[in-house]
Amino acid sequence: xxxxxxxxxxxxxxxxxxxxxxxxxxxxxxxxxxxxxxxxxxxxxxxxxxxxxxxxxxxxxxxxxxxxxxxxxxxxxxxxxxxxxxxxxxxxxxxxxxxxxxxxxxxxxxxxxxxxxxxxxxxxxxxxxxxxxxxxxxxxxxxxxxxxxxxxxxxxxxxxxxxxxxxxxxxxxxxxxxxxxxxxxxxxxxxxxxxxxxxxxxxxxxxxxxxxxxxxxxxxxxxxxxxxxxxxxxxxxxxxxxxxxxxxxxxxxxxxxxxxxxxxxxxxxxxxxxxxxxxxxxxxxxxxxxxxxxxxxxxxxxxxxxxxxxxxxxxxxxxxxxxxxxxxxxxxxxxxxxxxxxxxxxxxxxxxxxxxxxxxxxxxxxxxxxxxxxxxxxxxxxxxxxxxxxxxxxxxxxxxxxxxxxxxxxxxxxxxxxxxxxxxxxxxxxxxxxxxxxxxxxxxxxxxxxxxxxxxxxxxxxxxxxxxxxxxxxxxxxxxxxxxxxxxxxxxxxxxxxxxxxxxxxxxxxxxxxxxxxxxxxxxxxxxxxxxxxxxxxxxxxxxxxxxxxxxxxxxxxxxxxxxxxxxxxxxxxxxxxxxxxxxxxxx
Numbered sequence: 001x002x003x004x005x006x007x008x009x010x011x012x013x014x015x016x017x018x019x020x021x022x023x024x025x026x027x028x029x030x031x032x033x034x035x036x037x038x039x040x041x042x043x044x045x046x047x048x049x050x051x052x053x054x055x056x057x058x059x060x061x062x063x064x065x066x067x068x069x070x071x072x073x074x075x076x077x078x079x080x081x082x083x084x085x086x087x088x089x090x091x092x093x094x095x096x097x098x099x100x101x102x103x104x105x106x107x108x109x110x111x112x113x114x115x116x117x118x119x120x121x122x123x124x125x126x127x128x129x130x131x132x133x134x135x136x137x138x139x140x141x142x143x144x145x146x147x148x149x150x151x152x153x154x155x156x157x158x159x160x161x162x163x164x165x166x167x168x169x170x171x172x173x174x175x176x177x178x179x180x181x182x183x184x185x186x187x188x189x190x191x192x193x194x195x196x197x198x199x200x201x202x203x204x205x206x207x208x209x210x211x212x213x214x215x216x217x218x219x220x221x222x223x224x225x226x227x228x229x230x231x232x233x234x235x236x237x238x239x240x241x242x243x244x245x246x247x248x249x250x251x252x253x254x255x256x257x258x259x260x261x262x263x264x265x266x267x268x269x270x271x272x273x274x275x276x277x278x279x280x281x282x283x284x285x286x287x288x289x290x291x292x293x294x295x296x297x298x299x300x301x302x303x304x305x306x307x308x309x310x311x312x313x314x315x316x317x318x319x320x321x322x323x324x325x326x327x328x329x330x331x332x333x334x335x336x337x338x339x340x341x342x343x344x345x346x347x348x349x350x351x352x353x354x355x356x357x358x359x360x361x362x363x364x365x366x367x368x369x370x371x372x373x374x375x376x377x378x379x380x381x382x383x384x385x386x387x388x389x390x391x392x393x394x395x396x397x398x399x400x401x402x403x404x405x406x407x408x409x410x411x412x413x414x415x416x417x418x419x420x421x422x423x424x425x426x427x428x429x430x431x432x433x434x435x436x437x438x439x440x441x442x443x444x445x446x447x448x449x450x451x452x453x454x455x456x457x458x459x460x461x462x463x464x465x466x467x468x469x470x471x472x473x474x475x476x477x478x479x480x481x482x483x484x485x486x487x488x489x490x491x492x493x494x495x496x497x498x499x500x501x502x503x504x505x506x507x508x509x510x511x512x513x514x515x516x517x518x519x520x521x522x523x524x525x526x527x528x529x530x531x532x533x534x535x536x537x538x539x540x541x542x543x544x545x546x547x548x549x550x551x552x553x554x555x556x557x558x559x560x561x562x563x564x565x566x567x568x569x570x571x572x573x574x575x576x577x578x579x580x581x582x583x584x585x586x587x588x
Contacts, residue, residue: 003043007253008034009234011261011269012051012094015075016060021339022294024086024311025327029291029408030260031088032328035464036403040484045253047237048083049094050076051230053223054132058212068212072097082311087320087467094237096214096229104236106217108280109160109205109224111242117163117279120219123204127155132226134204147264160206160222167275168200174274180287183258183406184334187266187290195267203227203272231273234259235282242280256285258406266290289406292336294327309339317518321466322348322506325412328465333407341518345511352506355419356458356469362426363451364476364502370435375452375478376445377495385450388425389490391418392454396487399461408465415461422454452477452493460487469505476500 010030013019027048034046052072061071076095083090094101112118125134128145135145135152145152175181175192182188206222207213213223232240238254239247261269266288274284293300296307314323326344329351331337367373395418402411425447434444459473460482474482478499481492 003041005253005257006034006037006042006044007047007238007256008037008044009047009256009259011259011265012049012096012230012233013079014054014057015050015052015072015079016056018075018078018310019082020308021311021314021323021327022296022300024082025294025331025337026260026262026291027083027088028086028324028327029331029406031086031090032324032408032464033258033260033403033406035089035467036400039460039463040400044091045238045249046089046091047094047234048088048090049092049233049237050079050096051226051233052076052096053213053229054226055207055210055212056129056132058210059129061212069097085315085320086311086324092237094233096233100239101233101236102214104240104242105214105224105229105232107242108232108276109228110217112162112228112276112279113160113218115279117166118160118205119163120158120160122157123159123161124156125154126152128152155209157208158222159204159208159225160216160219161202162205162228162272162276162279164200164203164272164275167278168196170278171271171275172196174284175270178286181284182266182270183287183289186334187263187270191267191270195271200271227268227272228276231268231276234273234285240282255283258287258289259285260289260291260406263290263292291406292331292334294331294337294339296339313521314344317514318344318348318509319506321469322352325352325466328408329412331409333405333409341515342511345509345514348506349508349511351416351419353508355416355423357505357507359419359423359426359451360455360473360476360505361502363448363455364499366431366435367448367452367499368502370431370441370444370448373498373500375493375495375497375499376442376449378446378449380442380446382443382446384428385446388421388450388454391421392457393488393490395457396461396484403464412465415458415465418454418458418461422451422458425451425454449493449495452499453490456482456493457487460484472503472505476502 008030010026013023013027030046030048034044038044050072057072058068061068064071066074072095080093083093096102096105109118123134125136126140127134128148128150130150131145131147133145133147134155139146140152141149143152144150172192175188175196179185179188182191205225205228206216206219207225208221208223211223213225214229216222216224234256235250235254238250240250240254241247259269269288269290277284296309311323318326323344326339326347327337329347330339330343367375395414398414399411402408402414429447431444431447434440434447455473455477456479459470459477459479462470462473473479476499477493478497479492480494480497486492
């Protein structure tokens, strides 16, 4: 029987800078969905990648003394490395500088132009460079960009435009006829009421004020703007060809089953993107899921606010699976989630160390202690067992229902409920008491079998979320039948086999000690000059505390406003500052 296909994508990451943990969350969540679909028997194609063109990237590269290509090669490499160490199981990583993507985008642009959906005109408006978007005066919020809150500048240039208005009625009908197209529903209402029904303006799709982009083949002073370039990646990655000779991957997997994006770019993916597909005569994705943001405390992560947390630093302190678990468990379905170091420690200690790690460790230890590691057949079942058995059999269906709606945190809640019930079962049956009497050894063996079976089921269910830990659990309990189909029965654990040695999965964290350690690291990064490496440097600092009045008279003083501050990659102590000089004077 042929597997049912499932095509899932993330938004492609913008290569201006290395992504923070909020950006990384999207890749991890999409990975969990992709892994779950594979687990339940789907033929999955999972696409992610990088968006590498635009004025912002060109300016960033110039400020760093690099060519745009050198800059994006460096950042794209970092993004892929982060996705890899976070165990993101993508099937393809596309870059918008890939030769095949560039050539296909040029063909798409030319086709839309030749059929009259793109036309040449000029644009005058208010432009936000970070968002690469034009706005009218009425769209601004307090005179600033409505999306990022930054300053906008007046801009005027010749450009090509895409006729969004031509397809507006058709788009509204599609959204209304397909109630799950925009998910969750709150995002759908926002798109229709705030953007489509007030009237769509034609979209600027080329630029002449910078040159880091895909050239328009028939007018090379123009580069193709981000919307057609970046959004097309979802089909160019599959070998799409607007001339009608698309590749086998496109024929097999398109349309996408779900496109996972941040809530801030829902407008582009549910208005610009579907209209582009309509103009090309292609099917629309089945669903666009706009997930909420991961906040640091109460704020959106921002370099300017100094509240950015990176995946690598978190993994260093807590491990990959612990951070994957936290991201997936703490992000609600439709509301913004939150990340703090205190919350990470609390969640690891509660769910991973206590509910999961302690359960696995206690059970394996008892099998080794009471039966030399040999798994006993469940020959002494009692009515007390029914609740655990039934919950073990019911949980996969509940998890699947939530995962089909991308309610990942709710799915994990069901698995934690099973783990808690298993721990309660230990307290109810008291295996250590049963072990004291030879006449209750059969009952002891049955209790431990039931625990191993609930753990086996939990390990299968945890594979999409904390894959390395789930596999380690299966190794320790010697689970041979650990796939989705095996969850339909409560007898997958093989009596007569032996468990392995119990090894801790997650150590309980001393919160005060860990937070002090992290705080010291952060302080060293912010104030590197205050962290001397040797006593010799300390002594030198004391001896050089004063200068002469003659040296002081030679000093030139500048007062500057700090515009931006960020770490220098591969350095623990260097900071890169962008300054606006306000005053300058020379003492003479």
